[in-house]
Amino acid sequence: MKVVTVGTGMAAAEFVQRLRLEGFGGEIVMCSDEGFAPYSPCVIPFYLAGEPLKTVYWKGKDFYERYRVTPNLSDPVVEVDTERRLVRSASGRKETYDRLFFATGARSWHPHPEWLETSGVFGFKTLTDMMAIDRYIRERNIKKAVVFGGGFIGVDAALALRHRGLEITLVHRNTRLLSQMTDEDGGQFATRKLAAKTGIDIRLKNTVSEIVTAGGQLTAVEFSNGERMETALLIVSIGVSPNSEALCGNDKGVPSNEQMLADPDIYTAGDVAVTRHAVTGEQGIFATYPNAMQQARIAARHLVHGDGSFGGSVNTNVLKKHIDFPIVSAGRFEGEAITRQQGDIWRRVYMKEGMINGYIIIGDTRISGFIYHLYLSRKRVDKSIGTILSEPRHDSYYRGMLGIAGANRN
């Protein structure tokens, strides 16, 4: 049997590694538009912040040799022919398959794709992007940057570049940073704290509406409020869209079933896959590493053993990179809100039918794992949740285990 993966990202690498560990001895071909060994998108901003390149290859730089893979790199797959079971690449190469693993991930979405033709404007998604930004900063001795987009990737970019020593202006359309990961209050708390802790100039309710160029070189940006700022570096990170065109003909992601099958011969996983949320049941793209990894393992197991099913994705995420100030969240921010704040720590849980419906934990991670498991296990915690959140020594899990009531018992 011949297996082809479209993509060499985290899902595809996990899938291939699992196939080999499960004893799959057939031919494996991995295709990518980039020219690298599988790398971790979570780690690449650290390369830009000055840490060594080798740490981005989280399964080793010798991945293809170690797992006996034929890599078809730097040649994007443009079409999947499910009838004839083959994929076509941009250069015209055809690759037949018995089973296809379609994990192409997502790409930066650009409101003005033509801006990228200007020297000094970059996306912030791939290792290719990181290398181009790194080279640009070094060659031009860049001291300041404007980051457009204050979602997870935008904040990640801003913090990485700040760590490198650049002066950062972060422009975001919403009333708060990380608007998908937070609710209004939590997001504003996080935004205020991030601004105070990092000195990043955060411009909210604002966008970059125009770029100013001279001879193909970026010299300044114009904001929607009419202001203008001199800069030679603009990072655009306002959103992503899944790379599902080659298989589905649109960019809405690849629907999958519980075996991670999109088609009888095609598995999918990762940031391109539409899956069911484990708690809410809604269908969506849940683009985090733990989801991608579980999906890839299910697919590999199903391919080799013919069994296994995916229990669903979870939209849990944490931002704590280049700064010791974690922002954790999961679930839906709907229901009865219970909030506790102590100094730099801000915690809110949304309750519905006595169970946790969603949560935001800002400032430390000490009870985040406990809350995460309470959320997933659908335990009724309406009587104890207030104490759990406000226990001054963050030891509510252990208190519960020993059966010793909390400090603020009434």
Next chain:
Amino acid sequence: MKRIFVDYKKCLACKACETACAVEHHPGHSLLAALCDHKTQVNVRVLGIDHEAFPLSCRHCDPADCLNACPSGAISRDPESGAVLLDASFCKACAMCAMVCPFDAISFKVTHRSQYNRDVAYKCDLCNERIKEGKNPACVEACHSGALVYAEHDSLRGKHAAKSLRTYLLGAEGMPAHVELFRELRRKEFARRRGDE
């Protein structure tokens, strides 16, 4: 697979485990070097909850949520000892592991294992090098009261089952008299502090 087990009723909160862990994981391997060094890492923490206390540390779960959540290849399992290990040179301190650890066993700081002058995640490594030499983990070695035991789960459970049956049938508490006395004193002290008396 052997694991560290905690009999919290025997924990006297002396923190000898914390001290031994700090020394074991300090590059100087000495108490003097580990003291007052802000990079000293202590992978076990004695948690006092009213009159009870016990050492809190990584349980080396299988499957381990932290291992499955780590996007930088820093967390792995030693197939021989079963220990969940964290390689600080790959750790990006992104907190995905801490976000899912139910036991709050992962912390962050600049340690002697930090390579890039920033915080990294740190946790118990089961003293993997020691146990491969046939020794006990440092905390277990240091525990005076028998609260920490490094043993196979099944054999320990068998012993406990037999012991509790004996305790049940004979009405004996099965706790050494001085430990029982200490617990009694501590219970009273905490009741007094709460103003129950």
